[in-house]
Amino acid sequence: MLIAIPLYVTLFIYLVLLAVFVAFAVVNFYHIITSGTFTLASFSVTFITFALTVLTLYYTFYLAKDVDWQVSLILFNSDWLSEFIPS
């Protein structure tokens, strides 16, 4: 028995996690705005976080752009067990 999924499914999971990240980052920024604490310090930390995020997303895209996302990702293969269980 073989259970496999296309590799692009991991991309969808990645996008969901990215959406969670964006939602929490926006809530953080909202807190800074509504609490009257938009100062040089909070601006600097927000800018650093934003810049690092952009760099990470760019580098992720750079590394993943040539990947063949149609490849199968094997989750389970019964042959793996045959190595341990003699027939």
Place this chain on the structure above:
Amino acid sequence: MHLSHVIRQKSYERVEYALRRHWLTFVPAVFLFILLLGVPLALYALINSLFPAILNSAVIFPIAVLLGSVYYLFTYLFFYVQFIDYYLDLWVITNDRVVDIEQHGLFDRVTTELDLFRIQDVTSNVKGVLPTVFHYGDVTVTTASSNSSIVFRQIPRPDHVRQELIRLADEDRKYHLGDIKSEN
């Protein structure tokens, strides 16, 4: 949004102090952040030296890239939340009251107010080597009418703040002499 709007500053009120925790209390979070940033690099170096073939796999390489990306994004988020937790803890002293705004995580914010003229005790507490060297510590303000108290946590120059609180409370008591007599 300005601070005066956040505390709903009254027309006769002026902000004397807006206090945050000492910057040194945020340094451990910065070190932890830098340490966490290094973890994937160390893992990459380890795998690359022990099992270099793994990273050339058509399946494992993209998964590793996505996992690394998610790890870094959530490390930035963790740092940002730590900063919010640190920076949004704010104690405002006006010539009329003390406002304590404390942020616990992302979705928990507690705001406490007490009138200056109700202050009974003000205690400053500097405990430990770093607080002693860098002059930061806690100031506890308790009121006469209730058991409620406000703790200014790890603020710079706690002794000075304690003295100022006592001075401002004395001044405010003069204005509220009638209120105090009617309560008694």
